[in-house]
Amino acid sequence: MKLYRFLTGPDDASFCQKVTAALNKGWHLHGPPSYAFDAETKAMRCGQAVFKDVDGIDYEPEMNLADY
DSSP: EEEEEEEEEEEHHHHHHHHHHHHTOOOOOEEEEEEEETTTEEEEEEEEEEEEEEEOOOOTTOOOGGGG
């Protein structure tokens, strides 16, 4: 099964750490990162899609994809 996540966070080191943690758990980057202005917080936000192939499980909506 292919799993997909979209990681988001502020434009700071915590976002890079979130993406690095996902990569070290076997996730792969999917496309380029995104960068947008959050008008509510008046700060820049980053986003990165990641995917991972996992055998032996079936998708369930209540799954916490960060656990895989």
